[in-house]
Each structure stands twice: as structure tokens, then as C-alpha cells.
Amino acid sequence: MLKIAYHPLYAHPLPEGHRFPMLKYELIPEQLLHEGTILKDSLFAPEPLAEETITTTHEAAYWLQLKNLTLPAKEQRRIGFPLSAQLVEREIRIAQGTIDGARYAQQFGVAFNVAGGTHHAGSNWGEGFCLLNDQAIAANYLLNNNLAKRILIIDLDVHQGNGTAEIFQNEPRVFTFSMHCAQNFPFRKELSDLDIPLEDGTSDDIFLSRLSEALTVIFAKHQPDFIFYLAGVDVLESDKLGKLALTKNACKQRDLMVFEACLKNQVPVQVSMGGGYSADIKVIVDAHCNTFRLAADLYI
Template sequence: MAPMQVYYATQFVLPLPPGHRFPMGKYQLLRDRLAAEVPDVQLMQALPASDGELALAHTLAYIQGIADGTVDPVILREIGFPWSPAMAERARRSVGATIAACRVAFAEGLAANIAGGTHHAMADRGGGFCVFNDAAVATRLMQAEHGRRGRSLRVAIVDLDVHQGNGTARIFRDDPTVFTLSMHGQKNFPFRKESGDLDVDLPDGCGDDEYLEALDTALGDLERRFDPGLVIYLAGADPHEGDRLGRLKLTWDGLEARDRRVFDWAAQRGLPLAFAMAGGYGHRMEDTVQAQVNTFRVAAGYWRHWQNRRR
């Protein structure tokens, strides 16, 4: 069996000022640990998303502003990154990685982006360390590619980052072909939430049992209300109790159980699934990377299950 395809853009590193709170180094650490510890993974360099692909979810003026650095400084402050050519290229590659993972998922059941999950980006602006919305662009592109073959595609975006996917909810607000599920901290960023198809607000300090019960209920609700042909899963590490921005209290076991529920839900229904890492801001960067490595170990087991089913 060929390994599970995992896409990266770690060669593009944002030149952030000293003391910046975004843990840019986590992506290279994750890539290195996957290469060393998860044998069923094949790391692939992501290609950049084109202007046309980005325009499926973003305005042309915003795309151009990010490309050439003329984007409104107010928007840059909302994003939280200084503009640079590397910032613009990395943003395109992060979207390209989720696009590639979605395409591979249809053929192999499961594929991943070691970054992505940039769910705060809206059509005309970014925010919260998110430049372009990778899940939104990939969703629209997969639908377009299916449409060219005379087929429709319904997509479920299961967002388990600790912060609400406000950009994704806004982009798909009036689109019945996309279901947005977000489970997030009620009092956490963004402080002005957007209404998605299913929003689950969690209290500060929420632990394993309460979280997993809420997730079981949410997945059941999703199944009753929507019949997807693709799942995009945002597997944020930031619900972990060691995250400095998360405010929830999931243990390592709780995060693993969360991942198993999502992968199992998709596998039982034969649904292709592409996943992205989304947020993670541990007091120790190594804890964030450990949470992400654990997600990939769980995913590798389900990937093997998919391959065995196809034999």
C-alpha cells in the first residue's frame, strides 16, 4: 500500500518579530516527527492555490492585495502577521495543501494538511492568523470539479478548533450544499460569532466527558440534517488543557477520543475525509506538536482500514 498522503509548506517561514505569539516553528517540528515516527505517512510538498481557485471563496481585490502587499493595514492587523512575499506564498500553499488532500481523499479515503484550518478568513479579509480560508476554497473547488463531471457534491466541515470558524460560517451562510459544524469555547475568540449550521458553545474549563458527549450529540445532529459526500475536519490541538489560548481542559486521552469519534464517524459511512491541523498554542510548543502527532497516529490507523476495505 502507498502511504497516507500528507501535504506541507514548511519551507515558507514567516519572518515574525521577536516575541510574536504565533508558534510558527510547530509546523517544521511536526513534519520532522511525522517523518521519524509515523511510517504510514508520505510527506508531499503542497503546490500553491491559483488566483482562480482562491476566487471561489475570496474577492479578487483581497487576493490581489495579499499578492502584492497592498492589502489594507487594518486587515493585516486583524490577521496578526506582517506582510511579506513569504507570508503571501505560504498562505497560497496552505490552501493548496488542503486542496490536494481533498483530491487524494476521494481516491484513498483519507489525506491531510499539516497546517491549514484557517477558518477565520472571510471572503474579503483575513483575521486571527488566517489569510485565506483553505477549507472554503477546497470545498468550492471540489464541488466545481464534481460539477464538471455532471455530479453534485455536498460537504460537511467539522471544525473542532477551540475558536469558532466564523469565516467559514460567513462564507457558507446561505449555501445548502455545505454544512458547517463548529464546537468551540463560548467565551473565546472571536468574540462576535457568526451563525453556522450547527454551533456548539462550550464553557470555560470543559473537560473530556462533557466535550465528548457534546461531540456525540453534534455528529448525530449532523447526520440527521445532512448527507455529505466529503468531510473536511479541522483537528485543532487547542482544546488541550495545556493550551495558553484554549481555556478548555481536554486531556491527551480526550483529544485522542475526539479524533477517533470523527474518523470513525466518517469511516463507518464510507466518507472520504481530509483533515487540517488548525490551531494550537501550547505553553510548551512540544505539547501542541505532540497533540498533532497523536492525531496523525489515529488517522494512520483509519487510513489502513480504508485501504483494507478497498482490497
């Protein structure tokens, strides 16, 4: 069974100017249910995350500023929208959904969060629409509860996972891998364990070839027992913020490579969906749904 974290707050509390790309959080589960890829009991609504779990990853002073809505205006501008209680609740439910998804993945092989992939949030900052780093929080949860020993984070969003890299810069049990557009946000990059910066306009063959090579090396070198995968679809040529030139089919092949590597090495994987900003919402939703469809074909 596919288990998928979803909560109505994923879409609704965002400011007016940001609501169009967030429609996908409602439309993805609706489409998957409509076509029969998932059943209603595939979806689960995560509870708010416990504060003590947040502060294993984010500095307590930063978390208190979020919680009390006292984050300085300059830091709110770095995030990209004004802080609100609903936005904070949204983030802590997303992070709990990724933790829950990690536990389901250990049971079923794979699990999803309809949202998540908030990889720009560092230990003491928010950035790029990210307040808390869901996969980093979940990775620390697994390590701290002796549920995993060697974790691999595969970040294939078009933007570098700078927050994730910063959080785990001194943690040898977590290998951070980011393959992203070099000349794109964030313009100040952090150092992942493996970064593959791509030129503007990188096409299908080059992207897939470099990914295949990287996955082979990383699995052999790090030998993870758990994987977090950030499956952003802002790598598409149609994406307004992406700068790469992947077709929807190549995006699907990318996901297939990751899932097949996980299956071959018998490693469970939690998937957060990351970015997607094509002008046509149908393109965004279909590209994301392909990731779920593949998982359903391979794991069920």
C-alpha cells in the same frame, strides 16, 4: 498510504514573535518520520494556488490587496502580523495543499495538511493569523468541479470558524459545524449551520458527549459525501489561548469519534491541523501527531 501536505514555507516566513508555535510545522513531520508512522513519500509539497481558484471563495478586491501587499494597516492588524510576499505565498501553498489533500482523501479515505485550518478568513477579510480560508477554498473547488455534492465541515478548533460560516452562509450544499469556546476569539461570532458554544473550563466528558450527539444528528441530517475536519489542539487544558480543559487523551478520543463516523458512513475526510498554543512545544506536537497516528491505525 497517508498523504500529507507539507512545505518549508509553512514555518519560516512568520515574524519573530510568532515563530515559537510555528515550530510545530517542522516538528510534526519530523516526529512522524522518526517513529515510522509515515514514510518520506507520504509527504508532498503543494504548488502555489491558482488565482482563479482563490476568487471562487474570496472577493477579487481583497485578493488583489493581498497579492499587491496593499492591504490597509488596520486590516493587517486584524490578521495579527505585517503582510509580506512570503506570507501570501505560504497561504496559497497551504490552500493548494488542502485541495490536493481532498483529492488524495477521495483516493485513500483520508489525507492531511500539516498546516491549514485558516478558518477566521472570510470572503473579504483576514483575521486571527488567517489570510485565506484553505478548507473553504477546497470545498468550493470540489463543488465547482463536480467532485462532491454535499460537504460537511467539522471545526473542532477552540475558536469558532467564523470565516467559514460567513463564506457558506447561503450555500446549502455545505454544512458548517463549529464546536468552540463561547467566551473566546473571535468575539463577534458568525452563524454556522450548527454552533455548539462551550463554557470556559469544559472538561472531557461534556465535550465528548456533546460531540457524539452532534455527529450522529449531522450525518443523518446532511448525509455528506465529503468532509473537511479542522483538528485544532488548542482545546487542551494546557493551551495558553484556549480556555477549555481537555486532556490529551480526550483530544485523541475526539479525533477517533470523527474518523469512526467518517468510516462508518464511508465518507472521505481531509484534515487540517488548526491551532495549538501550549507552552511546551512537545505537548503541541504530540497531540497533533496523535491525529496522524490514529488515521494510520484506522486507514492503512
